[in-house]
Amino acid sequence: xxxxxxxxxxxxxxxxxxxxxxxxxxxxxxxxxxxxxxxxxxxxxxxxxxxxxxxxxxxxxxxxxxxxxxxxxxxxxxxxxxxxxxxxxxxxxxxxxxxxxxxxxxxxxxxxxxxxxxxxxxxxxxxxxxxxxxxxxxxxxxxxxxxxxxxxxxxxxxxxxxxxxxxxxxxxxxxxxxxxxxxxxxxxxxxxxxxxxxxxxxxxxxxxxxxxxxxxxxxxxxxxxxxxx
Amino acid sequence: xxxxxxxxxxxxxxxxxxxxxxxxxxxxxxxxxxxxxxxxxxxxxxxxxxxxxxxxxxxxxxxxxxxxxxxxxxxxxxxxxxxxxxxxxxxxxxxxxxxxxxxxxxxxxxxxxxxxxxxxxxxxxxxxxxxxxxxxxxxxxxxxxxxxxxxxxxxxxxxxxxxxxxxxxxxxxxxxxxxxxxxxxxxxxxxxxxxxxxxxxxxxxxxx
Numbered sequence: 001x002x003x004x005x006x007x008x009x010x011x012x013x014x015x016x017x018x019x020x021x022x023x024x025x026x027x028x029x030x031x032x033x034x035x036x037x038x039x040x041x042x043x044x045x046x047x048x049x050x051x052x053x054x055x056x057x058x059x060x061x062x063x064x065x066x067x068x069x070x071x072x073x074x075x076x077x078x079x080x081x082x083x084x085x086x087x088x089x090x091x092x093x094x095x096x097x098x099x100x101x102x103x104x105x106x107x108x109x110x111x112x113x114x115x116x117x118x119x120x121x122x123x124x125x126x127x128x129x130x131x132x133x134x135x136x137x138x139x140x141x142x143x144x145x146x147x148x149x150x151x152x153x154x155x156x157x158x159x160x161x162x163x164x165x166x167x168x169x170x171x172x173x174x175x176x177x178x179x180x181x182x183x184x185x186x187x188x189x190x191x192x193x194x195x196x197x198x199x200x201x202x203x204x205x206x207x208x209x210x211x212x213x214x215x216x217x218x219x220x221x222x223x224x225x226x227x228x229x
Numbered sequence: 230x231x232x233x234x235x236x237x238x239x240x241x242x243x244x245x246x247x248x249x250x251x252x253x254x255x256x257x258x259x260x261x262x263x264x265x266x267x268x269x270x271x272x273x274x275x276x277x278x279x280x281x282x283x284x285x286x287x288x289x290x291x292x293x294x295x296x297x298x299x300x301x302x303x304x305x306x307x308x309x310x311x312x313x314x315x316x317x318x319x320x321x322x323x324x325x326x327x328x329x330x331x332x333x334x335x336x337x338x339x340x341x342x343x344x345x346x347x348x349x350x351x352x353x354x355x356x357x358x359x360x361x362x363x364x365x366x367x368x369x370x371x372x373x374x375x376x377x378x379x380x381x382x383x384x385x386x387x388x389x390x391x392x393x394x395x396x397x398x399x400x401x402x403x404x405x406x407x408x409x410x411x412x413x414x415x416x417x418x419x420x421x422x423x424x425x426x427x428x429x430x431x432x433x434x435x436x437x
């Protein structure tokens with residue numbers, strides 16, 4: 001029983017890479033922030049904006065690095081406990097990636113607005129935050145890319161939201177850095193085995209290369225646009 | 230991973246084989262010393278890698294927010310007034326536009342502005358007439374306007390009499406004898422912002 005499930009998994013991994021992730025984005029959609037982006041991962045959509053580095057409140061000021069203020073806004077209503085949790089994940093990711101030491105006593109304000117959630121919300125929000133940072137031209141140590149991996153009840157792994165959400169057994173969210181390909185964030189929901197996790201990590205790492213490629217392509221296009229316009 | 234000169238580079242890219250002059254290498258915005266590996270640089274911004282012989286490297290990137298740099302000239306509006314001594318009377322009021330030089334911009338401190346040069350002479354710096362008009366352009370445009378090769382201001386000078394102060398922070402102070410001219414020049418700059426250098430040059434050539 002176990003053996004057969006492993007073999008099916010292996011077959012699936014080869015299929016996953018042939019499939020291109022459905023990623024789309026548009027830069028500079030808001031006028032006020034220093035960098036902004038609308039980003040879609042499949043059906044999941046978020047808008048992210050970044051201000052900064054700006055002057056910081058005395059109470060929040062850090063003498064050795066920039067203070068990062070993360071605002072995550074749900075689709076409707078005020079942020080709940082779950083949203084604060086997402087906020088924390090994105091904030092931690094940005095704190096490791098941004099070269100905060102270059103802007104001590106300043107603050108960087110990142111706002112992420114959920115537009116639509118189709119299951120990949122966390123990874124979508126993290127990627128949007130990264131693209132917004134790139135758009136604003138703030139100094140970063142590396143680019144980061146996040147990816148959601150779904151484990152369905154039949155034991156298969158998918159990098160895209162499965163059609164039937166009732167089949168989802170577990171969700172893994174990973175964030176990778178662009179330099180070494182290390183895992184920065186690992187977030188999991190649901191029930192899974194260690195094998196599932198390891199395999200999920202493996203295909204997520206492969207999938208993240210697509211996200212990095214997408215980000216670099218989009219930035220290249222943006223730079224080109226700006227220079228010829 | 231190492232990008233060549235004139236190529237797009239991304240945060241995290243590592244530059245090897247850095248050219249230095251007498252063991253000195255000058256690095257500009259978008260680059261940082263790589264602490265993990267000696268004699269390499271790490272890119273911190275998306276942009277085009279530039280090199281100026283013999284030993285200067287920087288990254289040309291898009292940026293909307295101004296980050297003060299020592300020695301740059303900026304235009305600004307006075308927000309708060311403090312610290313006038315009997316010896317040094319400051320004749321600046323809140324709301325005045327000033328053209329000033331950044332004296333120091335240590336990142337741990339507030340940036341300091343001065344309106345005198347090292348001989349304590351004002352030169353072209355100081356309070357800008359309240360008759361002028363202050364508006365903002367993108368940082369990129371401010372750099373382009375200040376570039377010697379850019380013919381826009383010279384060409385406008387053939388048609389209109391005007392006085393202009395362009396700050397590296399994207400603030401521009403403009404003054405003419407007639408208000409209509411101010412608006413026209415402002416519009417010209419705004420249109421030029423969306424045009425490439427080549428098309429500006431072409432348009433300027435047509436003006437006699």
